[in-house]
Amino acid sequence: MDNFWYLFSALALAWAVVFFYLVTLARRARDLKQQIDVVQAQLERKND
């Protein structure tokens, strides 16, 4: 009973899920930093 297809699918899907999450996390951090910069600029203008 070898079933390489199941082994390959399990490993490929597991790694794909982790990779997808990593990319999503990086994108969320980048978007948040951009939004913080915008709000920071608004706050600085407000305090001038």
Next chain:
Amino acid sequence: MASTSPPDPNLETHPSGAMEVDSPVRTSPSPGLIAVAAAAMIASLYAALLYAPTDSFQGNVQRIFYTHVPAALTMYVAVTLIFFASILYLQKRDERWDEVGAAAAEVGALFGTVVMITGPLWARPVWGTWWTWEARLTSTFVLWLIFIAYLMLRAYGGSPEQVARFCAVLGIIGFLDLPIIHFSVIWWRTMHPQPVIMTEEGLGAGLPGSMLATVALGLVAALLLFTVLFRHRLRVERLSRQLLAMRRSLDLSPGEDL
């Protein structure tokens, strides 16, 4: 017009006049940690595919074990972390424990998803079915649903204080499922194999040395990956709260021209 609202205790005044929370950069995983985690994952994959002996009954499909079991044990770690963070949040009402719970829940759900993917792909060729509603599988599925409920509550739950409190309670309930998952194969007759790592005879007594070494390496790699993702997620959580606090401070004087 100056605001008369009380200052948020989590905010500090920035020299520019803006408000900020504790720097989220401190929670970022270091490049060294990321490199060690990546090396451990590659070594673990090598050991699982090339070092560990082929199972005489199941054949190569048994190698899914070296991903499935470390992911499940890491999910246990995440649930335990959420449990302690929840207790500490309810006790101290310190937002930082809520942040830890939120980060651990999302990364825990990721490892739970890996368990839910690899399990059926291993079960199909060995048991002849993708899924069966037996005790171990069902209790693990319930834990995964608790993770999903926790994340949905965070996303759509209402006021931050209420969400933090409800999530803390849900985190404690989720932890109660852990002993049920672990002992399910002993308490009930199941298709799932008996424990081979945490056995009554001792740690790892149910496995030959090379298989035990491979699963141990897999566990180290999974825990390192968890640490990297957890720290990264914690940073995102803090950035998100920093943005929310800054927006709130902008809204305090809506009449002012920006």
